[in-house]
Amino acid sequence: MTTQGITAALPAPTALRLDEIALFLDLDGTLAPIAARPQDVRPDPRRTSLLERLSRALGGRLAVVSGRTLADIDRILEGRVRAVAAVHGLILRDSEGRVTQAEPHPAVGEASRRFRDFAARDSGLLVEEKGLSVALHYRLAHAEGPAARACSQALAEETGLYRQTGDMVEELRTPGPTKGDSVAAFLQLAPFAGARPVFVGDDATDEHGFEAVQAVGGMGVLVGPGRQTAARFRLSGVEAALAWLEAAL
Numbered sequence: 001m002t003t004q005g006i007t008a009a010l011p012a013p014t015a016l017r018l019d020e021i022a023l024f025l026d027l028d029g030t031l032a033p034i035a036a037r038p039q040d041v042r043p044d045p046r047r048t049s050l051l052e053r054l055s056r057a058l059g060g061r062l063a064v065v066s067g068r069t070l071a072d073i074d075r076i077l078e079g080r081v082r083a084v085a086a087v088h089g090l091i092l093r094d095s096e097g098r099v100t101q102a103e104p105h106p107a108v109g110e111a112s113r114r115f116r117d118f119a120a121r122d123s124g125l126l127v128e129e130k131g132l133s134v135a136l137h138y139r140l141a142h143a144e145g146p147a148a149r150a151c152s153q154a155l156a157e158e159t160g161l162y163r164q165t166g167d168m169v170e171e172l173r174t175p176g177p178t179k180g181d182s183v184a185a186f187l188q189l190a191p192f193a194g195a196r197p198v199f200v201g202d203d204a205t206d207e208h209g210f211e212a213v214q215a216v217g218g219m220g221v222l223v224g225p226g227r228q229t230a231a232r233f234r235l236s237g238v239e240a241a242l243a244w245l246e247a248a249l
Contacts, residue, residue: 012240013221013233016248021218022061022195023054024183024209027068027076029202030223033238034167036139038068038128043078050242051080053249060095060191065179067166067205069130070099083192085182088164088205090132090174092182094189102176104132107159111172118151133164133173142168166203180208187216200241201231 016023028034028041031051035041055062063083066073070086070093083095091101112127112134119125124141125148127134138148145168152170156163161172177185183199186192197218199209210220210230220231223241235241 010222010226010232010234012235013219013244016198016245018054018057018248020196021058022063022187022192022197023058024063024065024186024197024199024213026179026201026203026206026209026223027064027066027073029167030200030206030238030241031064032076034139037126038072038135038137041076043076046242048078048080050246050249051077054245055081057249061195063183063186063192065089065182065199065201065206065209067135067164067171083186085179085186087130087132088171088173089177089179089182089208092177092185094186095191102132102174105159105161105174107161108132108134108172108174111155111159111161114151114155115172118148130173132176133161133171135166135169135171137169139168164205166205178208179206180212183209183212200235 025031031047032041062081064073064081065085067088068086070084070091073084073086084093093099112129115127115134115136119127122141122144125144126137136148138144148170152163155172162175164171164173187197197213199213200221200223201209202223207230214220222229222231222234224237235244
């Protein structure tokens with residue numbers, strides 16, 4: 001993965017021209033503030049209205065690309081976005097509502113059991129089961145972070161599951177498509193084909209998305225604090241990202 005230096009000096013992106021782009025948006029940390037528990041993120045009237053207006057203005061060239069399950073994305077966004085890549089790209093629903101997904105790795109169940117056993121050591125540890133993956137959240141148990149990372153690494157080596165680290169979370173998922181692969185797939189389909197892609201995300205899991213759009217002349221926008229990233233532009237946080245998107249309408 002190609003990254004550039006710490007991004008505090010990266011410029012803010014210029015105003016979007018909705019007539020020429022396709023927009024790919026992460027959810028947590030981009031459209032919604034990170035919550036202590038995944039289930040604490042709920043629908044928001046401002047976000048729902050924004051996505052409805054963006055979808056109309058873009059002629060449907062809007063997709064949400066998230067690590068959450070498809071059902072959870074629809075819950076939070078109140079079903080307003082048809083094109084979705086869920087579980088980091090392992091599930092894809094196109095603009096016509098057709099859903100394709102990877103076959104779950106047989107070790108996901110065992111990883112879930114082992115993560116649950118590990119989580120019994122602290123009430124702040126949370127296990128999120130997604131079918132194709134399982135995530136161990138330690139945002140409410142910071143001191144358990146090193147042990148959580150070690151547990152995840154050992155399980156990945158033992159099972160062949162893909163280890164994906166995020167913001168206070170360790171995830172083991174079925175090997176397969178990434179967020180970047182999902183963006184590339186959408187760009188082969190109507191109504192996205194031929195548009196200049198823009199990917200907006202906050203976490204290390206979004207780096208594949210930044211790289212995918214920039215490889216075809218698009219733009220990657222990091223949301224949040226400066227860090228090493230492939231993105232070439234940055235917005236300071238969720239509020240700045242929402243305001244930037246609203247300003248395009």
